[in-house]
Amino acid sequence: MLRLENITKSYPQRGMVLSELNLMMGEGDSIAITGPSGSGKTTLMNIIGALDRPDSGDVLFRDSSILQMSPDESARYRNRNIGFVFQDHLLLPHLTVSENILLPASAFNITTEEYHEKMSYAGMLMEKTGISDLRDKYPYNISGGEAQRVTLVRALINKPSMLLADEPTGSLDSRNAGILGSLLAEINNELGISLIVVTHSGSLASKMRVRYTLEEGRLIR
Secondary structure (H helix, E strand, C coil): CEEEEEEEEEECCCEEEEEEEEEEECCCCEEEEECCCCCCHHHHHHHHCCCCCCCEEEEEECCEEHHHCCHHHHHHHHHHHEEEECCCCCCCCCCCHHHHHHHHHHHCCCCHHHHHHHHHHHHHHHHHHCCHHHCCCCHHHCCHHHHHHHHHHHHHCCCCCEEEEECCCCCCCHHHHHHHHHHHHHHHHHHCCEEEEECCCHHHHCCCCEEEEEECCEEEC
């Protein structure tokens, strides 16, 4: 499904961050990437999500290079195939929970029937993640743990092929971190969505099928 070939990335201030890095990921896999702060984990996620470009190497998604895509094609790749979950929930404060969740659907010109299908799917996901009773609340009325579950549902609303979670439990207490980690694993298992998690949490990393450490610009298993 995903193949990274000899990815190299450097910055003037930091020097080499990724050095001839390689990664292969199959459909439905779950991968944890750990490593010290500043090791390049977020850079790697941004390259996979077409938010950044490497200096050299290639990123192949289902045998097509995402680096050869035009800006519009890159946007479509992200909207149709990638769900993002970050450490900060990034919910829009003036929208309700339901409106935040359905926001990515507005990136497409969808019919009324398709929109109602999205609403139904959102309802199922909210039920699964235990946030159904929050649908009409605003982000400032809910807890941090609840906000991260809203973010997770929003990331899934377009039925992505792959979920990229960058320190998704980093701002949560242990209880809510455990809840979110279990939900990520369940979604990977039950919905078949491929999952890459960047984390400092050994507990979260242990829930993934494959675990890598990013050291000196390369992934070590």
